[in-house]
Amino acid sequence: MIEPHAPAPPGAPPSWAGPARLPVRPGTGRFLVLACVFVCAACGLVYELELVAFASYLIGDSVTQSSVVLSVMVFAMGIGSLGAKRLRWHAAAGFGVIETVLALVGGCSAMALYAVFAWTGGWGGMWADGPRCLLVAFSLAIGLLIGAEVPLLMELIQRIRHQDAGGAVADLFAADYVGALVGGLAFPFLLLPFLGQLTGALFTGTVNVVAGGALVLGLFRRDLTRRARWALLLGGLVVLGVLAAAAALVGDFERAARHAVYGKDVRVAEQTDVQEVVLAGGTDGRPLDLFLDGRLRVGGRDERRYHEALVHPALSGGAHARVLILGGGDGLAAREVLRRPGVRRVDIVELDAGLVRLARHDPGLTAVNGHSYDDPRVHTTTSDALGWLRGAPTAAYDVVIADLPDPGITASTKLYSQEFYGLTRRVLAPGGRLVVHAGSVTTRPRCFWTVAATLRAAGFAGSPYRVLGHDSGFPAGPDRSAGRSSAPHDWGFLLARPGRTPPSLRLGPWHPRTLTQAELTADGRAAGRTRIGGLPASTLVHPRY
Structure with a gap:
């Protein structure tokens, strides 16, 4: 349970800029910030699980890939949290920019990993390590951005009404952990079965940018200059456009990537409850190739x-x-x-x-x-x-x-x-x-x-x-x-x-x-x-x- 507001003790220093000018009552504004924490935490964990799942599928050895993603991401979250201190004085604008960039990077990460694997993985030499390098880069970038979220959200919730540090941290992390639970369950039981890895990541990015943009442009718009509001709005719309275009092209992209990996004789490409099954050839006198999770299981x-x-x-x-x-x-x-x-x-x-x-x-x-x-x-x-x-x-x-x-x-x-x-x-x-x-x-x-x-x-x-x-x-x-x-x-x-x-x-x-x-x-x-x-x-x- 999120505890009701507890006032800061006497003598506590006031907020740097005084209470925020909100279009709603402070209690409602505080609830909306915590709701945004919930959504952002869910999206962040989906990005993390999506990287782990896709790396295990594309590269293999799920233990190693999970260890790489989680360790790099947690390390980057710490660096991002430290770096966010410089944005405290512009918390609303900084949070809006971070969510916009995070939605773009996290939403497109699966397609980028698959593209590098499909079109450069077979080149050999330095290109053979391309998927691994890109995995580390995405883990680092997403971790940095996720790590910067919490300090800025703490600043925003304190801008609504100053609260003792312990109570504010407890409320913020309660919403964060519950959101992570929802994201962790949504990934295997909803996103993967119904949307797949590529569309699921794009959908998560869309939710992310909408939630972040709605909080900043709706609740804290009076803390932004006119130029900042228009910049954030245009940036969010561009990211939404990119994600929507990518979602519309997912089918064509998957077919092209499969042809790059398996050749042009692909007849069946099916994601079962256990693995991806691809059948190439096997008709009109062509030899049959059976791939299970990308590995050649039966060669004609x-x-x-x-x-x-x-x-x-x-x-x-x-x-x-x-x-x-x-x-x-x-x-x-x-x-x-x-x-x-x-x-x-x-x-x-x-x-x-x-x-x-x-x-x-x-x-x-x-x-x-x-x-x-x-x-x-x-x-x-x-x-x-x-x-x-x-x-x-x-x-x-x-x-x-x-x-x-x-x-x-x-x-x-x-x-x-x-x-x-x-x-x-x-x-x-x-x-x-x-x-x-x-x-x-x-x-x-x-x-x-x-x-x-x-x-x-x-x-x-x-x-x-x-x-x-x-x-x-x-x-x-x-x-x-x-x-x-x-x-x-x-x-x-x-x-x-x-x-x-x-x-x-x-x-x-x-x-x-x-x-x-x-x-x-x-x-x-x-x-x-x-x-x-x-x-x-x-x-x-x-x-x-």
Whole structure:
């Protein structure tokens, strides 16, 4: 609750300019200032969350990006608060200018970040770090402006009627914190689902400039000169015009940016409840590319090499009547499993229902996955793999295939933890095998061998192998801003079973189209030569990737 006005103690120095000349009663004016504090706090937190979310999506590694944004922004807020002392004597005009600039910078920050990522991120060299540099710049600028708000708002509320410092600070921060709560909840539950990141940021900037302009030009207009009033009004209208024009062009901008990132064959671009799914090609004889949150998950030239190497060594080591696929919502791993005789049941546990829907109905994706979801042996569950395993029956599967995102992606680290593999071991029948996609052996060997160490800590013995791919130009790891690479493109796998004896790498009588026994043996030796010993296991409370 905001306490009623408490007069300053006797002997307190008067305000520098005396009470403000307001068009409303002082109590109403004080309420309007606190209402503006509420709105500005909500907008400020939305800018902050928007930077964190967009940086995590564009660059990857959400922990690092969150730390960078929050630390830089809080530091800048302190500097901005100190700098605002010079504006105290012109608090109304200064606050109006700050809100106008903040609305422009914060509202356009998402589009600017996306533009730099889309059109310069693939240039390599110094341009590869462009999104990171711009992220720090926006965090610094927005933090400076937000930090300058509170001292000026304190001066304005004291101009209405002087109040003891403790009471004024309590009222101001109460409105500020409640506004931050509303902004923090509005971002994931209203702005993102209904407006998206780009339009949501532009809408927030519009609310920001309207609230700041209304307070200064409506409540404190008598503190401004005629020239200052017109300057603030014109500046606000220009910012509103820029934000409105940007909002009108968001659709065209997104399409152009997607073409810059993914090429001109984009057919489907859908933001599901979990991730952005983009399908390029897949019709009229063009190869299909599947991007999940901007990372090339399925490349038209390489998808069969990847999925055959993932599935067939695991199925060749013994019984494979009951198969569990963790991830693999695109249906491509299931396609390879269903090619093998003797498979009676395939359970797919996929977090993203939107990806499963596309895999069932998109003509390009269904053609590639062989309509695997139409097979009556396939059963799908929409769930988080870790949570599902906790309630799964014991000894229920002969083979478990972990077709999951890269372990270096923050949201995926729990799916490569010792606890996760312990739960996986529990659902394996005697003699069962687990195969894990563990990232690139060539470019990220430490990450790969950390997965191996984690499997060993969970009671598995693993055999490493890798296969080379052909597609390049998109980072295979968690960092989307890495730019194009000329390094060999490969996928690393670990075939494991409970106990101390690792399973042998063999294909048996089955002959995949892109993998021979000689190649598999050579790929196992090549992966083994990169071995890094002494690495600790990754756990839920101490991820190592």
